Every structure is written in C-alpha cells, then in structure tokens.
Amino acid sequence: MAPVFSNDWKFITPFIQTWEDRIRRRGHFASAKQELPFFVASLLAPIKEVFMSISPWLWAGLAVWIIGSTAEAAKERPLPVVTRWMDPLGGPKPSHEAPACTGSLAGRLITDAKLMGASSGSNRVCLVVHSNVLVAISNKLESYRQALCLDGWTPVVYRYDSGSAESLRSYLAGLYAASNSLAGAVLIGAIPYALYEMMDDFGYGDDGYEDFPCDLFYMDLDGSWHDLDNELPYAEGKYDARSGNLDLEIWVSRMKADNLSSLGPEIPLLNAYFDKDLAYRAGRLRPDRRALVFIDDDWADYGGEDVEQVGRLYGAGNVVSVINPSATVMTNYLSRLSNSYELVFVKSHGYPLGHSFTNPSVGFEWVYCRNYREQTPPALMYSFFVCSGSDYSSDGYLAGAAAFNLTNAGLVCWGSAKTGGMLYDEEFYKPLAQGQSIGGAFVQWFNELQSWGYFWMPSWTYGMVVIGDGTLRLNRTDPTPSGLEVSTQAAVSEWATLPGGCYRLQACSDLAHPAWSPCGGAITASAYGVSLADTNGPEGVRTYRLIKDESGPTNLLRNAGFEAPGNTDSDAYHWTAGLPDSYAGKWGNAARESWRAREGEWEGVVKTTWGGTHENFGGFWQESAVNALTTYQASAWFWADNTWTAAVQEFKVEFYSFGSCISTSRLLLNDVHAAWTQKAFTATAPVSANAAHVVVNVSGAGGSGSLQFDAVELKRVP
Numbered sequence: 245m246a247p248v249f250s251n252d253w254k255f256i257t258p259f260i261q262t263w264e265d266r267i268r269r270r271g272h273f274a275s276a277k278q279e280l281p282f283f284v285a286s287l288l289a290p291i292k293e294v295f296m297s298i299s300p301w302l303w304a305g306l307a308v309w310i311i312g313s314t315a316e317a318a319k320e321r322p323l324p325v326v327t328r329w330m331d332p333l334g335g336p337k338p339s340h341e342a343p344a345c346t347g348s349l350a351g352r353l354i355t356d357a358k359l360m361g362a363s364s365g366s367n368r369v370c371l372v373v374h375s376n377v378l379v380a381i382s383n384k385l386e387s388y389r390q391a392l393c394l395d396g397w398t399p400v401v402y403r404y405d406s407g408s409a410e411s412l413r414s415y416l417a418g419l420y421a422a423s424n425s426l427a428g429a430v431l432i433g434a435i436p437y438a439l440y441e442m443m444d445d446f447g448y449g450d451d452g453y454e455d456f457p458c459d460l461f462y463m464d465l466d467g468s469w470h471d472l473d474n475e476l477p478y479a480e481g482k483y484d485a486r487s488g489n490l491d492l493e494i495w496v497s498r499m500k501a502d503n504l505s506s507l508g509p510e511i512p513l514l515n516a517y518f519d520k521d522l523a524y525r526a527g528r529l530r531p532d533r534r535a536l537v538f539i540d541d542d543w544a545d546y547g548g549e550d551v552e553q554v555g556r557l558y559g560a561g562n563v564v565s566v567i568n569p570s571a572t573v574m575t576n577y578l579s580r581l582s583n584s585y586e587l588v589f590v591k592s593h594g595y596p597l598g599h600s601f602t603n604p605s606v607g608f609e610w611v612y613c614r615n616y617r618e619q620t621p622p623a624l625m626y627s628f629f630v631c632s633g634s635d636y637s638s639d640g641y642l643a644g645a646a647a648f649n650l651t652n653a654g655l656v657c658w659g660s661a662k663t664g665g666m667l668y669d670e671e672f673y674k675p676l677a678q679g680q681s682i683g684g685a686f687v688q689w690f691n692e693l694q695s696w697g698y699f700w701m702p703s704w705t706y707g708m709v710v711i712g713d714g715t716l717r718l719n720r721t722d723p724t725p726s727g728l729e730v731s732t733q734a735a736v737s738e739w740a741t742l743p744g745g746c747y748r749l750q751a752c753s754d755l756a757h758p759a760w761s762p763c764g765g766a767i768t769a770s771a772y773g774v775s776l777a778d779t780n781g782p783e784g785v786r787t788y789r790l791i792k793d794e795s796g797p798t799n800l801l802r803n804a805g806f807e808a809p810g811n812t813d814s815d816a817y818h819w820t821a822g823l824p825d826s827y828a829g830k831w832g833n834a835a836r837e838s839w840r841a842r843e844g845e846w847e848g849v850v851k852t853t854w855g856g857t858h859e860n861f862g863g864f865w866q867e868s869a870v871n872a873l874t875t876y877q878a879s880a881w882f883w884a885d886n887t888w889t890a891a892v893q894e895f896k897v898e899f900y901s902f903g904s905c906i907s908t909s910r911l912l913l914n915d916v917h918a919a920w921t922q923k924a925f926t927a928t929a930p931v932s933a934n935a936a937h938v939v940v941n942v943s944g945a946g947g948s949g950s951l952q953f954d955a956v957e958l959k960r961v962p
Contacts, residue, residue, distance in 0.1 A: 323447040323700065325542040327631035327665055330593040330600050332610050337595075337663075340455050340637060342481030345436035349407035349415055351375070353400060355389070368398040368426050369715060370419055372412065374433025375405045380511045381432075384518035391525050394787070397715055398424070409436040409461060417465040420493055428495040428683040428714055429462065432514065434502045437461075437637065438469070439482040440706055444663060447700040453477040456662035456707045457637045463492040463687065491691045495683030497656075497714030501648045503639045507617060513648045520655055521713050524624060527739040527790070529652050531622045534562035535587040538577055541569045541602045543591045543629075548817035549824070551808035553670050554589050556677035557718055561805035561843035561955060568813050574601050574609035581621040586718070588621070591629040591665075596638035599630040613645035620653040625718065627666065628659030634709050635661040643711040655712055656682055662707030668693055676718055683714030735778045739790045748791045749776045760789065800868040800876075800958045801938060806836050806846040813838075816848065819864045832862025832942075842881040842920045842954035849952050852888075852945035861943040868958055870899070870929045870936045878909075878938055879924035880956040884916040884949065891944025893951055895923055897958070899933040906930055913951070920954075926961060 329337040369392065373385065385401070392399040400419075404412065412435070420426040440458035444451035461469060461483070470485040478484060501513040523529035535554045539547045547567035555563045566572055566580065581588065592599040598612040626646050628634055634643040634657060643657035658666065666672060672689035680688065690708070693701055739747070746768050750760040763778040778788070801818075808817035814835040821829045833851040841847045850862040870876065878897050896910035909927035916923070929936065938958050942951055 324546055324667070326446040326448075326451070326704075327591075327629060327660070327663055328593045329595055329631050329663060330608065331595045332598070332600070332608075337454070337632070339477075339479075340439050340457065340482075342439060342479070343409060343436050345406065346408045347406065347411070349411035350405040351403045351407070354378075354403045355401040367396055368400065368419070368424050370416060370426060370429040371399055371401045372404050372429055372431050372435055373401060374435060375403050377433045377511060377514060378403055381514050381518070384515045385432075387522055388518045391522055392715060395525065395715065397427075404433075404435060407436070409438045412436065413438075413462055413465065416462060416494065420465050426494050428497070428681075430497050430499060430714060431462075432499045433510070434500065435498070441478055441482040441484050442702060442706070444703040445700055446664065446703050451663075451703070454662055455479075455482055456632075457635065457709075458483070458661070458706055459496050459498070459709045460492065460690075460706060462496045463494055463690075464490060465493040467491075490694055492687045495681075495687045495710070495714050497683055497710035497712060498636060499648075499712065500636045500644060503636075503641070504644050504648055506614065506640055507645065507648055507650060516650070517648055517655075517712075520624075520652060521716070523652070524655060524716070527737075529624070531586045531624060532562075532584040534558050534564065534585055535589060536580055536583070536585045536623070537563055537565045537567070537589045538572060538580070538591075539565075539567045540572050540592040540600075542593070544569060544572075545811065548808045548810050550589060550591070550669075552803065552817060553673040554587065555803070555808065556673045557587070559805075560803045560807045563807050564845055565807055565809060567809055569602065569604060572601055573603045574611055577601060577611060578615060578619065581619060581623070584622045586623065587625040587627065588623040589627040589629075594630040594633050594642070596632050596635045596641045598642060599628070599633060613640055613642055616642075616645050616649055616653070620649055620651050622653065624653075624655040626654070626657040626659075627669075628657055629665040630659055631663045631665075632661060632707075634659035634707075634711055636709065636711060637661070643709075647712040656714075656716055657711045658682065658686065658708065659711075660705075660707040661709050664704040664707055666708060667704045679717055681715050681717050682710060686710055686714070735786065735788075737776055737778075737788045737790075739774055739776065747774070749778065749788060750791060751778055751786045751788050753786050763788070798959065800870075800960075801866055801956055804956050805841070805844045805954055806848050807844045809836065809846075816846075816864070819848065819866055827867040828865060830862070830864045833857050833859045833945075834862035834864055837952075839952065840883065842883075844954075847883075847952050847954040848940065848956070849950050850893075850940070850942040850945070851950045852890075853947055855950075860945040863939060863941040865937045865939040866956075867900075867935055867937050870933055871960075872929050872931050872933050875926055875928045875961040876936065876958055877924055877926045877961050878911075878956075878958050879922060880940070881920050881922050881954045882913055882916045883920050883952040884913070884918065886918045886949070887946070888949030888951060889946035890942050890951065893942045893945075894940075895925075895953075896939045896941065897927045898937040898939060899927070899929050900935040900937065901930070901932040902934060905937075906933060916951070 389399045389401065416426065416429055437457040437459065438461035439455055441455035444454050467486055467488040467490050469483045471480065471483050472485050474480045499514060499517060502510040504513060507513055520529060535558050537551050537554055539550060544567050547565060551563050551565045566576065592601055594600055598610050600608040600610050603609050628643055630642065635641055636644060643659055646654045647657045648654065669689065671692040672685050675685040675688045690705060693705060746766050748766050749763040751763050752760050803816060803818040806816045809815060810817050810820045810823040815823060816836040817823050819828050819830060833855060835849050835851065836846055837849045838846050848864050852860045880895060893913040894910045895913055896908055898905050899907040907930045909925065911923055911925045913923065936958065938956060940953055
C-alpha cells in the first residue's frame with residue numbers, strides 16, 4: 245500500500261535511510277559511545293513496512309525512539325581501553341619539535357616504469373629515496389624495483405635531496421592527479437614528516453594534549469591541513485585541523501633506519517632489509533604460516549574478536565592465542581616469540597622503546613627493543629597495538645627495531661606513533677585476506693572508519709603508520725615469481741605453502757609478453773614449504789610462479805578449531821550463545837580446553853561428572869546458512885579417553901527451515917578411541933532448508949574421561 249502522505253515521505257525517507265545505513269554498517273551510536281546490536285537493523289525493515297501505511301511522522305518518531313533507547317539499553321561493546329604511555333622509569337611523554345626540513349622540494353625523478361614486466365595504471369608506486377643513501381643502496385634498490393614489477397606494481401624512483409614535507413606532498417599529489425595515478429609511496433631513508441597535535445578524546449572525555457608524527461599527511465592528497473591554534477599547549481608548525489575531503493587517496497610506508505644505531509649503521513640495515521624483502525617474495529624466507537595473538541589484560545575481553553580477524557589470514561587452527569591474564573606475562577611472551585610465526589599480534593601498554601605486560605604477581609614487566617634485537621624472532625609481520633611503539637621520530641623505536649632486525653627477523657610493522665591504535669581492524673584484515681597489499685588494506689581500513697563520522701576516531705587513528713614495505717601481501721595466492729638460470733631440464737624452485745593447500749607450478753620465458761604454461765599437474769602441500777622441479781623445461785632463463793588453487797569448497801563454520809576464546813578460556817567464540825551472535829550454543833559439561841589439540845592449541849571437550857558442572861551430558865552447536873537440495877560434508881577430528889563411556893555420543897547435522905528442524909543426519913561416535921580420528925559424512929539439505937546446525941551431542945556419560953574434538957567442518961560437496 246502506498247503511504248498516505250506521499251509528499252511528506254519524500255522529505256523523511258532520506259532521514260530514515262541514513263539511520264538504517266548507519267546501523268547496518270556498524271551498529272555504533274556516537275552519542276552513547278557504544279555499539280548497537282546488529283539485530284536492530286533487521287527490525288527496522290518490517291517496522292518500516294507497517295508504519296509507511298499509517299504515517300511517515302509516526303515512523304520517524306518511532307525510528308528515533310528505537311535508536312536512542314537501544315543505544316543505552318542494548319549495549320554491545322564499549323570502546324576498548326586506550327593504550328597508555330608507560331615509561332619504566334616514569335618519564336612523561338615528551339613533545340615533538342617541529343621538523344627542520346623546510347623550503348621548496350629539491351630532487352628529481354631518476355627512473356621511469358619502463359621495466360620488463362611492469363604493469364600500468366592504478367598500481368603505480370613511488371619510491372622516494374633520500375639522496376644520502378641512494379648510491380650506497382642502488383644495487384639492492386634495483387633488485388627491489390624489478391621485484392615490484394614482477395609483482396604487478398609500476399615503480400618510479402624519486403631522489404629526494406631536500407625540501408619540506410609540504411613540498412613532497414605536493415609532488416605526490418601531482419603523481420596522483422596524472423592519468424596513470426598513484427597507489428602508494430615507500431619513503432626510504434630520513435624523509436621529512438609532518439607533526440599533528442590535538443586534545444585527545446578516546447570516547448571517555450578529555451584525555452589531554454598530544455603531538456606526534458603523522459604520515460596521514462602524505463596519504464590525504466586533496467584535503468586541507470591547517471595550523472590554527474598556537475596557544476599553549478599548542479605550538480606553531482604543527483597541524484591541528486583538517487577540512488575538505490578527508491579520505492586517504494594513497495598509502496605510505498616508511499623504511500627509516502637512520503635512528504636505529506643499536507642495530508647498526510643505516511646503509512647496511514637498508515641493504516639487509518631489501519635482502520629479506522626479496523627472499524620473502526621469492527619464497528626463500530618462510531616462517532610457519534601461522535600467527536601469535538598475545539593480548540594483555542586490559543583487552544582480554546576482545547581477544548576472541550582479535551583471533552577471528554587474524555584467522556581470516558591463516559585459518560583459526562593456525563592462530564595461537566594467549567589471552568588469559570595469568571598467561572600474558574613477559575616470560576611467556578619472550579618464550580613464544582622464539583617459535584616460528586609469520587605474524588605476531590600484540591596488545592599492551594608501552595612507549596617507543598618497549599611495551600609492558602601485567603603480571604598478577606609482580607605488576608608490570610617490560611619487553612624492550614633489545615629483547616627483539618637479541619632474540620631475533622622468526623616472525624616477519626607485527627601488529628603493535630602499543631602506545632607510541634611506532635613513533636619513528638624516536639631513536640631506537642620499537643617498530644623499527646622489529647622490522648629492521650638482523651638476520652631474517654622482521655619485515656613490516658603497523659602501529660601507532662601516539663596513544664591509540666588500530667581500532668575495528670576487521671576492515672584491515674578482510675582486504676589483507678583477499679590478497680590486498682598491506683598499504684592498500686590500510687587505506688581501506690582508515691577510510692571505512694572515517695566514514696562512520698565518530699568524534700573519537702582522530703584520537704585513536706591519526707597516529708597509525710606502516711613501517712617497512714607497504715607493497716607486500718600476506719596469504720599470497722600468487723607468490724612472486726623468481727627468475728632461474730636453467731642449465732638442465734630439471735630446474736628446482738622452492739615455495740612457501742600452507743599444509744593441505746592445492747598448488748600449480750607455472751613457467752614463462754618472456755615477461756615482456758607473458759604466457760604462463762603449466763609445469764605438471766596440481767600438487768597438495770604437506771608442509772609449510774615445497775620444492776618443485778620443472779622436468780620438461782627448455783634451457784634458458786625462465787620465470788616461475790606458484791598458483792594456489794582456490795576453487796575448492798570453503799568451510800562454512802567459524803572458529804572451527806576452537807582457537808578463539810569467548811569471555812573466558814572455557815568459552816569458544818562462535819560456539820557460545822551471544823559470542824558474538826545467537827547462531828551457536830553449548831550446554832551441559834561442554835568446554836574449550838588446551839589439552840591435546842589436533843590443530844593449534846585448543847579443542848572442544850565434553851566432560852562428565854568429574855568436571856565443571858558435574859553433569860554427565862553436554863555439547864556444542866553452530867549454525868550456517870545452506871542451500872536447499874545441496875549436499876554437504878560434515879567432518880571433525882575426535883579423541884576419546886580410554887576410560888570414557890557414554891550412552892549417546894553423536895556428530896550430526898540438523899537442517900532447518902526458518903526456525904523449524906525438518907531433517908537430521910547423524911554419525912555415531914562409539915568407535916572413537918584414544919587417538920585422533922577423523923569422522924565424516926554427507927547430508928543433503930531438504931527442499932525448504934535454509935540453515936543447518938552442526939552438533940556434537942553427548943548424554944549418559946560415565947564417571948571418567950572426556951570426548952574431545954577439533955577442526956570441525958561443514959563444506960558443500962562440489
């Protein structure tokens with residue numbers, strides 16, 4: 245039925261749509277400084293249909309009432325605790341001096357993009373190299389530039405001699421405005437920076453004055469930056485306001501090593517960095533494809549979400565999480581740092597030269613830059629949610645110590661040069677998992693958060709920087725090829741892989757006119773690296789690449805390996821009601837434990853009367869959307885203690901049609917014993933099915949032992 249007051253609706257509809265979009269996008273209500281639950285968005289549609297037939301003004305009033313009351317009464321998540329400046333000697337956070345680099349830009353473009361294999365268009369990247377390092381790193385820089393071409397970038401090199409940050413920004417803006425545009429810039433050497441100052445408000449009121457180096461200045465190329473306030477504590481020469489289009493147009497990352505004397509002189513550090521970068525691209529440098537998530541006490545409630553986001557890159561089974569306050573201590577962190585991870589994700593308080601962990605027994609304990617230098621952890625990527633840990637203007641800064649570490653330690657860090665950090669990083673890890681570069685993912689994350697329009701956003705995010713090579717990609721589906729001089733017909737190449745992944749080796753003899761040909765059939769990797777031979781290749785120079793076959797079915801279950809915790813270690817994210825939604829649950833004596841996981845460090849467990857609730861039943865379930873008349877395979881790994889018995893122990897799939905169970909397929913687990921055994925079965929969704937519950941159910945358990953399970957999957961059968 246058409247609305248009664250059609251002319252009035254023309255006026256009020258944009259108002260309604262704005263709020264609907266705002267709720268659907270994030271569920272955050274700025275005035276309450278809290279997040280709205282996502283179900284409000286689904287309620288608006290039927291309410292709107294009803295009230296459109298009555299009165300637009302009644303609908304508008306009701307919408308405002310729902311939004312206002314729900315923001316306070318149905319809180320989902322407050323903003324997290326902000327990172328704090330914590331100097332172990334009790335020193336205050338210092339102010340920054342205005343940069344000394346002034347005047348017009350002096351320098352020149354010393355190379356164009358006419359390289360073998362160079363792409364064109366939106367993948368142009370400018371390498372801004374300080375003249376005082378250019379000659380000494382020229383050989384490594386040329387190898388790096390060619391690797392960028394092979395990876396689909398169009399690199400141009402600009403020699404920076406002198407000039408202000410403003411003049412360099414204008415030059416980058418000119419490149420961006422050109423027909424072939426600009427995607428990003430890598431600043432190599434002591435390239436100038438802009439300072440920004442503000443009175444912080446992280447969502448809890450006035451948090452005081454702060455100034456900091458701000459690389460957003462180079463990324464926002466068409467907005468206006470202002471220095472409006474020079475009264476104390478503000479100072480002349482530091483920006484304090486922005487206007488116009490505030491979106492970032494390009495990304496910027498820094499290779500700054502002139503102030504890392506504890507690691508060595510600048511030139512050797514830069515040359516060694518390029519060696520690491522090239523080795524990573526070629527697959528010769530490959531830590532285990534997994535991540536360590538280490539969350540100190542103030543952010544423990546968010547640990548499950550952090551594990552889920554990092555799991556987008558590696559899969560939940562390849563994310564090791566340490567979140568329990570009794571475990572997030574300095575000695576445990578340093579011990580785990582020696583293990584092989586590609587990414588270390590850490591949240592803690594700190595300052596430019598280190599960060600702290602809360603030990604319930606002794607208070608704060610410190611991890612210093614020297615610990616990274618002395619230990620040389622195998623990790624290559626770091627997410628530092630650490631106050632000022634990425635302040636590259638500080639001598640010996642943490643992110644630099646990690647990224648430019650010696651041997652094969654460290655490569656890229658992202659973090660904040662001020663108090664605050666990467667908030668709502670789902671918008672960063674999603675594009676990373678989809679193959680976006682680190683720099684590109686940074687721009688997508690920042691612009692998405694900025695579009696929400698919340699007053700706390702500048703305080704949290706304006707200090708964010710990328711230290712290292714922003715062109716790199718994680719979770720690569722198309723590894724950077726490496727050229728090989730072939731003298732026989734059995735060229736061997738080595739590649740970083742994921743266990744269980746399906747790959748195909750391809751070769752090309754002419755990158756100027758690439759025609760990739762297969763080298764044998766598909767292979768399934770059994771480890772984190774493979775060595776492959778091209779047994780039929782002709783002699784001569786050939787370039788190889790390894791393609792990951794992504795055509796296989798996707799696991800429809802989330803947190804399949806129970807690695808991400810809920811509010812407590814015994815709760816599993818996405819397997820417990822309300823964490824984060826109602827599409828899952830556990831009951832009875834079910835729990836998440838770290839006894840003998842098949843993958844990662846955690847598994848699901850059903851105990852009996854000896855543990856927890858003293859009940860002899862329990863289980864987990866999780867819901868997934870399905871398509872009618874489609875066949876699915878459910879699988880999981882199971883372990884039963886030798887003393888374990890149960891009247892009923894089953895693995896099943898229940899198909900639902902809009903809330904009503906219409907069909908069940910089950911597999912009995914009576915033959916599971918004290919060894920990990922994979923169980924699988926197929927089930928076809930009935931004609932009206934729109935959802936499935938994957939269930940592990942136990943009842944009538946005996947007095948000892950437990951049933952354990954891990955790596956639970958539900959996949960469509962091709």
